[in-house]
Amino acid sequence: MNKHPLHKDDPAAMQAAQWWVRLRQHGDDEALTSWQDWEALDPRHGDAFERLAELGSQLNELDEVDKASLVAEFAGARAAPARRRWPLVATAAGLLAAFISIAPFFYQQLNAGETEHFASVVGHNRNLQLADHSRVQLGGATSITAHVDARERLVELQRGQAFFQVQHDSQRPFVVHAGGLSVQATGTAFDVRRVGQRVDVVVAEGKVLVAGSGDGQRPGKGAAVEVVAGQEARYDPAASGLAIGSVDPARAMAWRLGRLEYEDEPLAGVIADLNRYSTQPLSITDPALAGLTYSGTIELDHFDGWLHGLPYIFPLKVVRSAQGIVLSKTR
Numbered sequence: 001m002n003k004h005p006l007h008k009d010d011p012a013a014m015q016a017a018q019w020w021v022r023l024r025q026h027g028d029d030e031a032l033t034s035w036q037d038w039e040a041l042d043p044r045h046g047d048a049f050e051r052l053a054e055l056g057s058q059l060n061e062l063d064e065v066d067k068a069s070l071v072a073e074f075a076g077a078r079a080a081p082a083r084r085r086w087p088l089v090a091t092a093a094g095l096l097a098a099f100i101s102i103a104p105f106f107y108q109q110l111n112a113g114e115t116e117h118f119a120s121v122v123g124h125n126r127n128l129q130l131a132d133h134s135r136v137q138l139g140g141a142t143s144i145t146a147h148v149d150a151r152e153r154l155v156e157l158q159r160g161q162a163f164f165q166v167q168h169d170s171q172r173p174f175v176v177h178a179g180g181l182s183v184q185a186t187g188t189a190f191d192v193r194r195v196g197q198r199v200d201v202v203v204a205e206g207k208v209l210v211a212g213s214g215d216g217q218r219p220g221k222g223a224a225v226e227v228v229a230g231q232e233a234r235y236d237p238a239a240s241g242l243a244i245g246s247v248d249p250a251r252a253m254a255w256r257l258g259r260l261e262y263e264d265e266p267l268a269g270v271i272a273d274l275n276r277y278s279t280q281p282l283s284i285t286d287p288a289l290a291g292l293t294y295s296g297t298i299e300l301d302h303f304d305g306w307l308h309g310l311p312y313i314f315p316l317k318v319v320r321s322a323q324g325i326v327l328s329k330t331r
Contacts, residue, residue: 115145120139138161156176188208265293283326
């Protein structure tokens with residue numbers, strides 16, 4: 001069968017390049033099924049993908065200098081066959097010339113990486129895998145954005161709590177930004193919890209570097225501090241900034257097993273966590289109550305019992321309505 005030349009204006013060629021990159025980053029069943037459906041739509045899709053895969057194999061054999069030179073040669077030879085043979089590419093110049101129009105776009109796709117947004121709903125945790133095969137568990141009502149490319153792995157935690165099991169890669173540090181804090185790792189396991197601009201980091205395995213900006217706006221501008229397994233970093237730009245202490249990781253990450261465990265946690269933080277699991281919104285009307293500290297365990301499947309007992313611990317009352325649950329100070 002004769003193969004048509006690829007060109008950057010050919011939708012099949014552009015889609016083939018995107019699929020080739022996506023399958024390298026996500027080889028799961030869902031991605032494979034979607035790719036097979038795409039190929040079945042048009043015979044040209046399979047033809048384009050086959051030749052893009054050939055080019056990808058050739059590019060992978062080159063170092064960065066030769067790779068850039070090859071693409072530059074392709075980009076400058078749109079009207080004529082390639083005249084120069086490259087010793088590290090095991091193919092004839094005629095075959096290389098077939099990719100002249102598509103090569104610059106393809107190389108861009110190969111190095112552009114992927115940005116993805118993930119979120120969980122209220123009351124449910126979610127397990128997922130990033131493009132680099134790092135694993136993440138999101139707590140209820142949690143949102144992250146992840147960008148992975150050939151040079152870096154960046155995650156932003158917009159809200160909620162997440163547990164990260166980082167795929168080891170010393171050439172691409174794994175960095176999580178949350179509020180005014182940055183957490184950098186190469187291969188480890190750690191938990192990040194965000195309540196407004198306040199951020200807690202607990203390390204379960206290995207170590208991380210933690211840095212705070214001091215103003216809650218520009219993550220990681222301050223001096224980095226090493227935090228190892230069994231330690232936590234608490235960052236609150238409205239209070240003392242960054243503080244390091246000892247912690248039981250199993251207790252701090254008990255949310256993964258359906259319970260919340262606290263030691264001297266401001267009541268406002270407890271309520272913020274519960275709001276990620278409760279279908280009825282909870283609120284505190286008095287700032288004095290928000291600053292009270294709580295130590296204990298809350299079973300997420302039975303936290304109504306915890307609410308019932310709360311007035312026996314603190315000087316407050318629990319008022320339920322159609323709009324939600326309100327904690328207010330007793331008069």
